Amino acid sequence: MKNKSLQLCLILLTLLLSTSLRGNNPPDRYRILFYNVENLFDTEDDPITSDEEFLPKGDRFWNGKKLNNKLNRIFQVIMATGEGRPPVLVGLCEVENQAVLEMLLYRTGLGKLGYQIVHRESPDRRGIDVALLYRNDLFTPFHYEVLPVTDPRNPDFKTRDILYTMGTIEQDTLHVFVNHWPSKYGGVMVTKALRALAAQTLRNKVNELTTSHPGAKIIIMGDFNDSPLDESVQQHLKTLHSFDPIQPNELYNLAYPAAIAQKGSNKYQGKWEVIDQMIVSGALLNTAQGLKTEPESFRIFEAPFLLEDDQNYLGKKPFRTYLGFRYNNGFSDHLPVLIDLKPSHP
Secondary structure (H helix, E strand, O other): OHHHHHHHHHHHHHHHHHHHOOOOOOOOOEEEEEEEEEEEOOOOOOOOOOOHHHOOOOOOOOOHHHHHHHHHHHHHHHHHHHOOOOOOEEEEEEEOOHHHHHHHHHOOOHHHHOEEEEEOOOOOOOOOEEEEEEEOOOOEEEEEEEEOOOOOOOOOOOOOOEEEEEEEEOOEEEEEEEEEOOOOOOOHHHHHHHHHHHHHHHHHHHHHHHHHOOOOEEEEEEEOOOOOOOHHHHHHOOEEOOOOOOOOOOEEEOOHHHHHOOOOOEEEOOEEEOOEEEEEEHHHOOOOOOOEOOHHHOEEOOOHHHEEEOOOOOOEEEOOOEEOOEEOOOOOOEOOEEEEEEOOOO
């Protein structure tokens, strides 16, 4: 009953926001959110992917009620992270297909806020993809493509594509990348080269952009399955963490200070890690014109409702949907991360 009351309040708030947010005054900040939603599957069998776990007769007994609970949980998180002004961009990973993204918009109040979808099916064996939601009153996309991550030594290797979207907020062009790099399943050292492949694929595209568009304003978000301190992020993607001086065509990892402080967006065997990150080009940090952000803008959204007691390792941990195969009716095994862009106008 408590959850239904909360959901009703959120929907009413959405209806109010949907009319009040479309005024003539431009916002004083644009929030950018990334969230690994942990296995947002529909209840239909896809014969070409391994989605059997998430079927009504599968190992997790995934059904319509659980799916609707999951959609409402994600809706609640997006609204909460907006803190009264829903994010203009929401990067998502671990979504099965276009259908569940449309359910997220139209079974919750997100569609009433003008959110639309950028998505394309990727070759991941489990069928999970990345996607970008955007508010069409504030962001105008005019190009998108996917960057396949392939292994020339293993043509059977399949993972999530990197989603690249180019669009505008106010008069500024933004280049937005949503990532979900290969996991450490099978062993850290065994899979290390796969994350390096993803990093190099992304780096190649960034090099292309900064060559053809010097000073491009780039936002890279995602679940990298590595920390800001790891080789894939620092050496292959070539991110920097010193902000003095700032070079417009370099990449700066805004999540690095959180990693040094031993904070985290995901907890594994009692250890918090910042594997969900926001990385930006220096052009977004050192500009007198248009949109900009600041190193301290990065934040892990650690709202109490997203956490539960960690019985095995003490402290707190993300309140996730499943504990093993036991349904837990939580949110995700990851916490959202966000940054704010600020315009140059007063």
